[in-house]
Amino acid sequence: MTVTVNLQQEMFDAGALVNQFTRDLPEAGAVATFTGLVRSTPDKPIRALILEHHPTMAQKQIERFAQEATDRFDLLAIEVVHRFGEMQVGEPIVQVMAASHHRQSAFDGANYVMDWLKTDAPFWKKEVGPDGSYWVDARETDETAKEKWTK
């Protein structure tokens, strides 16, 4: 049972991470992966994303969510990679990978960490758009997403 959390400024290769994560888990029948990407949509175009973070607090918080997910869903391994700094459209921001014997716990483990990450990990998004850059507001739906785990 391994919990790995990496905060890094550098770009990462989503697929390479999946393969690396999976390689040493002969007992894992199921791997669920979530990749969050910088997106630009026609109604809200952006050029880049700047992600500010609280380094020591982020590391501790994410390790805690990952450990909680491991215990709760009986995961074989979990890995979280989260970037900070400036990123371009299409680049990955975050990746969560959860391995388990069974598919539902792998899905739930990755989903659980993402829900908490969105609301409780100390990261702040600044979008760089055509009319300048602005801080993103916290979304109500992220708070409600978290509640499903306390039911």
Place this chain on the structure above:
Amino acid sequence: MTVTVNLQQEMFDAGALVNQFTRDLPEAGAVATFTGLVRSTPDKPIRALILEHHPTMAQKQIERFAQEATDRFDLLAIEVVHRFGEMQVGEPIVQVMAASHHRQSAFDGANYVMDWLKTDAPFWKKEVGPDGSYWVDARETDETAKEKWTK
């Protein structure tokens, strides 16, 4: 909105598929991936897995589940790769990738397809163990997993 379903005997590279899938989706903020692997556990060791399938029916069924997931969860794209034939421990069997604007629909899309796949796609597992090979029985929990989507 693209639905891609590939049934193949050859091994696939889980990470390369993730990267390929993600590359042409600048609007996708979220990609959820499920990878099912051949597993061997100490209490139930196997040497290999043989997966028999009904080719035309499998293709049609999986395309239908994938299309349903796309409509239901408003996915930007979904791709399913499912192998048949003989596979070794640690090799991937199936991969489902769902892309969306938002993380929950990406998770739900991949999860939905996997639940239906397990029970309704015409594949049959034969495990090759130390004492010969045997067909795997259908599991009750797979039937109940499906029910969560009809609530």
Place this chain on the structure above:
Amino acid sequence: MIIRYFAWIRERLNRDQQELALPESVQTVADALDHLRATDEDFAAILPPETVFRVALDDELVELDTPLGNAKELSIFPPMTGG
């Protein structure tokens, strides 16, 4: 009509498909299975009515009381265990 067999049913019957001319009286999937049981000892022994198996007509899962209609293929197989 083509009858196709899969997994342990295919193995135990020792064939993966067969062509079968069905009499007029055979209207539904259940009729076809009864006809096979009546005319084929192996089939009757391996797939008695209480066996748990599924059937598809031309790639669509169907029930026992589904009419054969113009279907070209009847597939007989155990519950699926894919994914």
Place this chain on the structure above:
Amino acid sequence: MIIRYFAWIRERLNRDQQELALPESVQTVADALDHLRATDEDFAAILPPETVFRVALDDELVELDTPLGNAKELSIFPPMTGG
């Protein structure tokens, strides 16, 4: 005590941290914020009591009534928008 600021709060205050000697009477997070408002005009203008922000003591999210205890760092930041 070190006070650290993040995101738009850091930008508007135009500093990312400051060292602060707190008087004995300052016992809780709320006391520290009140002290900052009383002694720092910029802080008072940018972080009035009705602002929505969060606080952490030594990397742990805390409430306004949490005692400062032996904490070395107080972090002040907007609601998180990560992931």
